[in-house]
Amino acid sequence: MGTQKVKLAVIIKNPSNDDEFLLTKQNPPPKFNDPEYDSHQDSVLWDLPSVQLSLLDGPLSSCQVKIEAEDNSLLELLNQFDLDSAVNQILGQVGLEKTTKVKWNFSKVVDEPEFGPANPAKTVYIVGELETHDGKLEDCCKWMSIKGCADLLMEVKPSNDRIGPLVVIGLLNESMQFSKLNIPPTLRSQEYPPGVKIVPMRSRTTKPFHTTNLVVFVPGASYNDFGGDNFVASGDALIIDPGCSSAMHKELEQIITALPRKLVVFVTHHHHDHVDGLSIVQKCNPDATLLAHENTFRLIRKDDWSLGYIRFWDPKKSV
CATH class of the missing domain: 3.90.79 (Nucleoside Triphosphate Pyrophosphohydrolase)
Structure with a gap:
């Protein structure tokens, strides 16, 4: 142990x-x-x-x-x-x-x-x-x-009680119809809340850490008899921070190819451990759209992302 x-x-x-x-x-x-x-x-x-x-x-x-x-x-x-x-x-x-x-x-x-x-x-x-x-x-x-726990997970509102991950992983997963995203067997992931998969990926992050979380909002997750598709994620998919190291590009490719073609990719900032996998994303899915702050996009190399992007709205520049 x-x-x-x-x-x-x-x-x-x-x-x-x-x-x-x-x-x-x-x-x-x-x-x-x-x-x-x-x-x-x-x-x-x-x-x-x-x-x-x-x-x-x-x-x-x-x-x-x-x-x-x-x-x-x-x-x-x-x-x-x-x-x-x-x-x-x-x-x-x-x-x-x-x-x-x-x-x-x-x-x-x-x-x-x-x-x-x-x-x-x-x-x-x-x-x-x-x-x-x-x-x-x-x-x-x-x-x-x-059912009471599933209802609270589906109806997330300000000041509402929340349900913790032990309940979801220990009990609700037995009643959950998992999203159809197949995570490579070499990776261990967690789906919490339903429809949101968190996949720690080896990356060029700062020590003592070894991984950066790839967050995938997955369409199609639902609970049996608990309201169908009204969850955090539905329709087209969204991923956040595909920043894995080159040693894990094969696993990232498997994840990207399993997602819908109309994919939104959001990067929180330009550091290696958050953008290193962008080249794999655009190779596997040239229809994907990048969402980033304009300052972040300027610091992303063209070899990593040569497709178009949507500028993340900066409220400070709207006044």
Whole structure:
């Protein structure tokens, strides 16, 4: 396992309504003593209760938490960690007693994409079925159905509650009809929110980072029985910052050729790790349109992009 972080995310079912599971209110991000940043007030984020797992100090003698799984190798993974402490922490998060009787079942393990300089995290999902519950919850917790979560994802409005990525990856993906974009098997990506794929690509970025996120707004993503195509992305596709290194141009080519011909390419700025793949985009799709600030476009080499572009509107020059 090395230094890889492993998180435990728990799906606790409502004994009174099997369609509902327990969410906890997430803590807001820390302040940075920057007036503009710190003045931003985000809406409340609800997600599955979770905790980082700690390795056992010594050999496992006995464990109160029993988790059923069809694959013994999955249990071997969990047996490396202090499950008793982790589950007790989660029960405390949601206001349940440590003695609460819960039947635990293994759900799945998900490897996080390589978003930062540290080793990608691994998340273990388990499902807990409470024998009984009096219905009382802490203020930081609430029961939510899959449909309720999907509705919040589809109707994103200012000040509305938001649904976190653990819910989407751990639960909603089972009900989601994924976008038809095929990501090369050598790459690991994340789709959150639905219709927005984030693909970390190796790039000439600043150390200690190794990757730059290629963001793809993908048409055609939908939830079964949850409103069809009314999502963040529909119709023609949009990609942001195709700045991968030459070693990953083959993977970028596979992604671009899988997208519609009427493609918009937006680059946030001119640095190598955000524009290095532009030549591949125009080679694979000469119908693509580049969207960029005029100062950015002037700094992009003609070898990287020789097609036309749409100037990004600068409000400072409109007055």
